[in-house]
Amino acid sequence: PRAALFAGIASLVHTAGFKEMGLARTDAVFAFTVTVTALLAYRSATLGRGWTWFWLAAAAATLTKGPLGLLFGGCGLLAWIWERRTDRSIALRGSQFAGVALFLMISVGWLSLSYRQLGWPVVDKLIGVELVGHLTRDIRGSLPGTRFWEAPFYYLTRTWPWCLAGCFGLWRIWNDPAADASERRFERFLFCWFLGGLLILSMAPHQRPDLMWPLVPAAALISGREVDRLSQRWRRRWAFDASIAALIVLMIAGYAVGYIVIMPRDAVIQRSIAVRELAARLESVAGPDFPLTHVDDPSGFQIYLNTSRPWVAKQRAVALLRGPDAAFVAANDLAALETLRQPDDGPWFTLLRDESDSDLKTRIVSNRPALVQPDAVAFAYGALTVRLGGARLVSATERELTAQAAGDHASVTVTNESHEPRPFRVSIQHSGSVTEQSKVLSAQEVWVVAADR
Numbered sequence: 343p344r345a346a347l348f349a350g351i352a353s354l355v356h357t358a359g360f361k362e363m364g365l366a367r368t369d370a371v372f373a374f375t376v377t378v379t380a381l382l383a384y385r386s387a388t389l390g391r392g393w394t395w396f397w398l399a400a401a402a403a404t405l406t407k408g409p410l411g412l413l414f415g416g417c418g419l420l421a422w423i424w425e426r427r428t429d430r431s432i433a434l435r436g437s438q439f440a441g442v443a444l445f446l447m448i449s450v451g452w453l454s455l456s457y458r459q460l461g462w463p464v465v466d467k468l469i470g471v472e473l474v475g476h477l478t479r480d481i482r483g484s485l486p487g488t489r490f491w492e493a494p495f496y497y498l499t500r501t502w503p504w505c506l507a508g509c510f511g512l513w514r515i516w517n518d519p520a521a522d523a524s525e526r527r528f529e530r531f532l533f534c535w536f537l538g539g540l541l542i543l544s545m546a547p548h549q550r551p552d553l554m555w556p557l558v559p560a561a562a563l564i565s566g567r568e569v570d571r572l573s574q575r576w577r578r579r580w581a582f583d584a585s586i587a588a589l590i591v592l593m594i595a596g597y598a599v600g601y602i603v604i605m606p607r608d609a610v611i612q613r614s615i616a617v618r619e620l621a622a623r624l625e626s627v628a629g630p631d632f633p634l635t636h637v638d639d640p641s642g643f644q645i646y647l648n649t650s651r652p653w654v655a656k657q658r659a660v661a662l663l664r665g666p667d668a669a670f671v672a673a674n675d676l677a678a679l680e681t682l683r684q685p686d687d688g689p690w691f692t693l694l695r696d697e698s699d700s701d702l703k704t705r706i707v708s709n710r711p712a713l714v715q716p717d718a719v720a721f722a723y724g725a726l727t728v729r730l731g732g733a734r735l736v737s738a739t740e741r742e743l744t745a746q747a748a749g750d751h752a753s754v755t756v757t758n759e760s761h762e763p764r765p766f767r768v769s770i771q772h773s774g775s776v777t778e779q780s781k782v783l784s785a786q787e788v789w790v791v792a793a794d795r
Contacts, residue, residue: 349566352504369552375403376556379415390435397441401448414556417538421530493543496551504565511564536560616700621646633721633735637673639704651723667720668710674703725760742767753792758783
């Protein structure tokens with residue numbers, strides 16, 4: 343129990359742990375799913391059965407952040423090869439067929455459905471950029487293996503001071519393994535989980551401190567046992583516990599001061615706060631799900647608006663502002679938009695901007711002088727351009743759009759600006775009835791859905 347307590351502390355009370363709790367990304371979820379995958383792998387290998395659960399957890403890790411979840415979660419199984427050097431009877435037993443079939447059905451099936459919905463950009467992003475791209479190159483042009491030292495450096499600096507016990511524990515496992523077979527197998531499992539994953543990260547040219555989070559639980563378990571062993575050597579264990587407790591209190595207090603007092607003064611944090619306040623002001627004036635076209639505004643702006651609409655090129659945004667319908671554009675670089683204007687274009691109005699002391703450049707620009715949705719409004723996102731006539735937007739995704747009729751006649755016009763077919767569905771809600779239509783839009787097709795009360 344004491345080793346487990348110290349392992350929990352070594353998992354959380356450091357820079358990486360505090361960042362895991364507050365960072366709104368998939369990295370912490372990935373660390374959780376990889377940990378579940380690894381522990382289920384150990385359970386199945388020990389019992390010689392139950393591999394289906396391991397493969398289901400690996401599928402969850404793969405859906406979170408790619409097939410590296412399976413590699414990280416399975417690295418620990420190299421311990422069984424290590425064990426066979428002294429005991430030839432050791433082997434991985436149990437059927438894998440059902441688990442592998444479920445893993446492929448879930449992961450490949452999800453990728454196939456995503457490709458069916460969004461086309462080749464899904465493969466290009468997930469396989470080309472996130473997997474192959476990060477394994478072969480980075481934005482600085484680094485080659486695989488040339489930045490091998492960064493992953494170990496991130497472990498040592500982000501998990502201080504518990505990394506000291508972790509490194510000592512790794513040396514002990516290699517130099518003086520446990521005599522008990524089950525204990526030795528588990529410590530070697532943790533050894534292979536951590537160092538196997540660290541080797542994979544070290545060879546990749548794309549380096550980031552948060553990428554090592556899935557390996558921290560393995561190192562923390564090793565650290566927890568070493569701290570427990572150290573405490574047993576103290577004649578006064580209460581003094582050791584008091585020292586650890588004081589260290590934890592000091593670290594938490596230090597991080598609290600850093601996060602609550604110091605960091606909020608940073609320009610990046612001030613800009614994030616300004617983004618949140620700008621989104622709140624937009625919702626208070628125009629309401630939720632406003633038909634806004636996003637050009638180069640921060641992604642956090644949409645997070646606070648609870649929308650997820652792809653950005654569009656500046657040329658398309660200017661075309662909307664030039665058109666006869668009302669258009670509202672969120673942009674940072676207004677000068678770039680101005681360069682695309684023509685002499686006979688109508689006036690533009692800046693309806694909303696940051697009023698704080700931050701350097702946020704986001705503006706809401708429109709060809710109408712007021713931030714209200716008129717009867718005819720146009721907006722664009724991704725490869726779609728939408729015109730609402732006599733209807734108000736309820737929700738819009740890349741696959742479907744829902745609008746609420748504002749009068750006796752309402753219409754939704756959807757244009758597929760891409761060069762590939764796109765399935766789409768339009769729903770227009772009336773008081774007590776719904777007009778719903780679905781269609782596969784061909785390239786450059788214009789589709790009009792009308793509804794009368």
